[in-house]
Each structure stands twice: as structure tokens, then as C-alpha cells.
Amino acid sequence: MNEFAGTRHLVRLALRRDRVVLPLWVLVLGVIPVTTTGVYDQLYPDAASRAALTATTSANPTLSLLYGRAFDLSTAGGFTAWRYGVFISLFVGLACVFTVTRHTRQEEETGRQELLSSTVTGRKAPLTAALLVAGTGALATGLIIAIGLIAAHLPAGGAIAFGLGITLNGAVFTGVAAVTVQLAEFSRTANGLASAVLGTTFLLRAVGDSAGGLGWLSWLSPIGWGNEIRPFAGERWWVPPLMLGTAILLAGVAYVVLPRRDIGMGILPARPGPASGPAGLRSPFALAARLHRGALTGWLVGFAAGGVLTGAMADGIGDLVGNSEQTKQIFERMGGASALVAAFLAVMASLFGMIAALYAVQAMLRMRGEETAVRLEPVLATRVTRMRWAAGHLVFSLGGSALLLAVAGVGVGLTHGLRVHDVGGQIPAMLGATMAQLPAVWAVGGASMLLFGFLPAYSAASWTVASLSLALTLYGPILRLPQPVLDISPFTHIPKLPGATAAPAPMLWLTAIALVALALGLTGFKRRDIG
Structure with missing residues (x-):
């Protein structure tokens, strides 16, 4: 043949x-x-x-x-x-x-x-x-x-x-x-x-x-x-x-x-596995940790490097754009701060949030991967319940994205603080700026969980949700799209820190939306057939 x-x-x-x-x-x-x-x-x-x-x-x-x-x-x-x-x-x-x-x-x-x-x-x-x-x-x-x-x-x-x-x-x-x-x-x-x-x-x-x-x-x-x-x-x-x-x-x-x-x-x-599993691999969370640790480690290295590079170049951003008022207006529209360096840092904090949302989606979709590879059914045939199994993966999707933002914030604050001789002030400021993105990241992750719970065959559409949020936030202000269109992205509603006023209401609403989406998704997963 x-x-x-x-x-x-x-x-x-x-x-x-x-x-x-x-x-x-x-x-x-x-x-x-x-x-x-x-x-x-x-x-x-x-x-x-x-x-x-x-x-x-x-x-x-x-x-x-x-x-x-x-x-x-x-x-x-x-x-x-x-x-x-x-x-x-x-x-x-x-x-x-x-x-x-x-x-x-x-x-x-x-x-x-x-x-x-x-x-x-x-x-x-x-x-x-x-x-x-x-x-x-x-x-x-x-x-x-x-x-x-x-x-x-x-x-x-x-x-x-x-x-x-x-x-x-x-x-x-x-x-x-x-x-x-x-x-x-x-x-x-x-x-x-x-x-x-x-x-x-x-x-x-x-x-x-x-x-x-x-x-x-x-x-x-x-x-x-x-x-x-x-x-x-x-x-x-x-x-x-x-x-x-x-x-x-x-x-x-x-x-x-x-x-x-x-x-x-x-x-x-392939190396043959041990005859029996280690004592630390006897829970759904331990299994999730084994499955996610490699990907999370790679993402952490990337966020740490990105944070260090961002902090290193932040102080010179004013020289890069020169005296162009148009450039300053674009940075201020995207970052919401009056100072150009603060606006640049706000844009980068938002960018870190959007990239962390991609990790959250990837970690969520790992559940669908385990399901389609028929590795979920043997686990559920034991005493492990669906909710316990899903909870282990959610810890890494939600908690892992928070850890990524924290690493990026510390990296930016440390290197930028060293350049401006204000490490003690810059690390808390940038840590707050990156962690402020977390409700929007969780909202994207909640949408992914919702698809997994009710429409598992279309779970890959989670990438569409994350990509649309990223595109609208990055290029919507430059293209001067109408505000109702920009509001589709959850990152539009996050205060542009550092430099802007930290308004808690949008972050609380986004957190509530994320929690509701996660709860509904878990409910759908609990009631539907596996596979």
C-alpha cells in the first residue's frame, strides 16, 4: 500500500x-x-x-x-x-x-x-x-x-x-x-x-x-x-x-x-514506573500536582523573566517615545495613568494578566484532556468523587495564575526599584498592580469551566474567549473601538495600576462572576455523563 x-x-x-x-x-x-x-x-x-x-x-x-x-x-x-x-x-x-x-x-x-x-x-x-x-x-x-x-x-x-x-x-x-x-x-x-x-x-x-x-x-x-x-x-x-x-x-x-x-x-x-506509587500520590490533589507541575514551572520561569525585563526597560520608556504626544495619549488610554512610566507599567501589568489567563485556560482544559484520554473514569471508579477530582485541577488553574502574577509583580518591582533606587516602594506597588488583574483572569477561567461543565465538546472555545479578551484590551484603544465593545473584555474593568485609583467595585463584581461561573460549571460537570 x-x-x-x-x-x-x-x-x-x-x-x-x-x-x-x-x-x-x-x-x-x-x-x-x-x-x-x-x-x-x-x-x-x-x-x-x-x-x-x-x-x-x-x-x-x-x-x-x-x-x-x-x-x-x-x-x-x-x-x-x-x-x-x-x-x-x-x-x-x-x-x-x-x-x-x-x-x-x-x-x-x-x-x-x-x-x-x-x-x-x-x-x-x-x-x-x-x-x-x-x-x-x-x-x-x-x-x-x-x-x-x-x-x-x-x-x-x-x-x-x-x-x-x-x-x-x-x-x-x-x-x-x-x-x-x-x-x-x-x-x-x-x-x-x-x-x-x-x-x-x-x-x-x-x-x-x-x-x-x-x-x-x-x-x-x-x-x-x-x-x-x-x-x-x-x-x-x-x-x-x-x-x-x-x-x-x-x-x-x-x-x-x-x-x-x-x-x-x-x-x-519510556522509563518503567515504580511498582507502587509514593505515599504523596494518594490523593486527587497530589495527582493534579503531578500533572500540572511541569507546565506551571515553565510558565513561572517565563513570567519571572518577563517581569525582570519589563522592570529593566521601564525607566527608559520616556526616552523611547520621545516627545510624541500621540504616543503618550495611547499609553495613557491603555494604562490610565498620567505619568508615562506608570502608564507603561500599568499596560504591562494588564498584559501579564492576559497571559496568565491563557495559563488558567490551559490548566482548565487539562481536565478535558484527562477525560478524553479515558484516564478520568478509572479515577472516578475509586472513592474519589467528581468534585474532589475537579478541585485539584482548579487549585492549579486559579492558584497557579495567582502565583504567576505574583512572580511577575515582584520581578518588575525589584528590577525597576533597583533602577530608581526605591525597591521598598516599587515591589508592593507592582505586586498590587499585577494581583489586581486576578479577578479578570478568574473570570476567563470561569468561562472555561462553564464550557467544560455544560459543553465539553466545545471546551476548546475557551481559547477564543481568552484571545478575544486579549485582542480587545491590547488593540481596542489603539483602534478607538466603542466603549461597549471594549467592555466585553474583563480586563477593561480592572483599575490601571500603578497610578490610578484602586476602585474595588469592578474587581468584586468580576470575582463574583467568576465564582458563579465556576459553581455552575462544577454543577454541570457533576450532572453530565463522562466522555
Whole structure:
């Protein structure tokens, strides 16, 4: 039988399963760059303001660490490529990794792939279908970026180079995931390995772009390659073939390794577990802790690093925006504070809250993952009740998000306090600013629990709720959307700390809404059938 038989049908199946998630991340990541081009001329209207921006960026290695090297900030295209290139590449890479794992290793882990393989399905068809779906998503994101920038009257060459870099970066990490799903036996391990590669390449790029004399490190990172294409700054058209060749090489390695393992197994042998469980693993909470500890640890490291970077660059934000009144108005509209640094810190505190909401959703959806993998039923066959089992996961979804915000607040307050010589005052202020986001985070988590309790088949729509809240809060003020539309996001109602008055009423209402949603979701879970 043809080893690729059934690929077309598996692609259709994967696209149907991802009909919500895939278009969502494609549209959100594809539209973001266009939002900057329309306001660039207002933010930096003359040559003097653009020269000041370039000088400040060059003198601040923290900005290069975060956004990459800026090759030309005198044009809207160059500014857009610098501002969004690294982070869009990062998120596209993550999306491609999760897509490949979901349609390969996760299918084997749940036993569905073995059933499909008993039909007229070739051995290489599932991997090929996953690569095509993930690659299509990356390609669609790059096309939307390129078309949007061309429609905004930016040079076509730079727009195509920018979109091509994003697409090929996604292709490279699609290849990385294709290899890791052959190595690991479980989807979590495969995602962890691929994410570790992605994080390592991000760090290599960060060090290479910010540390003098270590620029060669950026060439060890696919994310760095995307930046080295230099969109709108004298494009280097010889870099994309390097990225394409790497993606093809990684996919080839995956195809070579694939026949060397059995379905459901990985190249790396799984370690046999102990004959009996440890004494500390005899409760539903202990089981939840074992399941969540790896993900929570990774998120904590990320929030700690983000907090330190934010605090390090906060004091220089005034130099970055110069004397542009339009920029100050945007920061004040988003942050609600009169002082520019306080407004910037308020925006970042809100951003930490929105990212923590993504963790809360991920932790909530772990319950659905345990259910669909048929690991929940054996647990409930013991003396463990549904409520006790769910409570263990809720502790990590709600308490874990609170811990993330606390770590970010301390990180920002510590580094910013060291720079302004006020550690004792900045740590409590920033801790309060980040923890103020918690009611909104819990509201998003409550919506996820509500879907899990009553509409478990649509639990993945929780990502839509979180992404919509993030998009409205980040880009709604810039696009001047009507206030009723902005109010859809729970983060709109949170006081913009530090700098604003801490109004308790909105936070109390959001907490009440979150608790009601959680209670209703638990009630629905208690009464519905498992599976």
C-alpha cells in the first residue's frame, strides 16, 4: 500500500477539528502588524523624532534583547518589522508545534491513530497531514501579513520578506515538532521538547542581538534568521532558502525515523514506573500536582523573566517615545495613568494578566484532556468523587495564575526599584498592580469551566474567549473601538495600576462572576455523563 494513502482525508479531518483554533491564531497573528503602520506617522511625525527613536533603541540593549536588532526605524515598515517580527515568529512557532503534536502523537496516545491505521491509511499519511495543516497555517499567516502591509502602502518587497520570514519560521518549527513526536512517547513530552528548542533559539537570538561581539549567536536561531532577512531595510533574499532548507531537512529526519518505531511508541524508551506509587500520590490533589507541575514551572520561569525585563526597560520608556504626544495619549488610554512610566507599567501589568489567563485556560482544559484520554473514569471508579477530582485541577488553574502574577509583580518591582533606587516602594506597588488583574483572569477561567461543565465538546472555545479578551484590551484603544465593545473584555474593568485609583467595585463584581461561573460549571460537570 502507498505509504501516503489517505493523506487528503486526514488533512480534511485535521482542518475540521481545528476549524476554530487554526483560523483564530492565523487571523490574530496576521492582522497585528497592520495595526501599527497606520499610527506610525502620528507617533513619529518628523525626522527628528525618528532619529531619537533610533538612537534610543541602539543605546538600550534591553530593547534588542526583547525585540531584536532594529535595522531601520525611519520607516513604518522597518518599525513594524522590528516591533512584531520576533514575537509573531515565536507565537507562530508555538502554534505549529502544538498543531503537529495534536494530529500525530496525541492521536497515537489516545488510540485513535491505531484505528485509522487499520483502514486504508499509509504509515506516513498522519505525519504528512499534520505537516500540511501546520504549514498551511504558517503560510496563511505570512500571506495575511504581506497583503495587509502592501494594502497599507508599504513597499511590496519588504512586506513579502516579512511575511516570508514568518512563514518559514513556522515551517522550521513544524519540522522540529515532526522530529520530537518521533522521539517522545507522550504528547506532553513531545510538546515540551519542541518548546524547549523554541525557547533555546529565542534565548540565543536575544543574547546575540543584545550582547556586543556575540552577534553570531543569532545565526544559530531560526527566529534570528527571520530578523536577519531585514524586511524594509535592504532585504537579504539569500536567508529564506536557508530557513526552507532547514525545514526540509528536519522533515526528512522525521520521515527517516518514523518507520523505526511502532505506533504509540517513541524512539526514546519510556522509563518503567515504580511498582507502587509514593505515599504523596494518594490523593486527587497530589495527582493534579503531578500533572500540572511541569507546565506551571515553565510558565513561572517565563513570567519571572518577563517581569525582570519589563522592570529593566521601564525607566527608559520616556526616552523611547520621545516627545510624541500621540504616543503618550495611547499609553495613557491603555494604562490610565498620567505619568508615562506608570502608564507603561500599568499596560504591562494588564498584559501579564492576559497571559496568565491563557495559563488558567490551559490548566482548565487539562481536565478535558484527562477525560478524553479515558484516564478520568478509572479515577472516578475509586472513592474519589467528581468534585474532589475537579478541585485539584482548579487549585492549579486559579492558584497557579495567582502565583504567576505574583512572580511577575515582584520581578518588575525589584528590577525597576533597583533602577530608581526605591525597591521598598516599587515591589508592593507592582505586586498590587499585577494581583489586581486576578479577578479578570478568574473570570476567563470561569468561562472555561462553564464550557467544560455544560459543553465539553466545545471546551476548546475557551481559547477564543481568552484571545478575544486579549485582542480587545491590547488593540481596542489603539483602534478607538466603542466603549461597549471594549467592555466585553474583563480586563477593561480592572483599575490601571500603578497610578490610578484602586476602585474595588469592578474587581468584586468580576470575582463574583467568576465564582458563579465556576459553581455552575462544577454543577454541570457533576450532572453530565463522562466522555
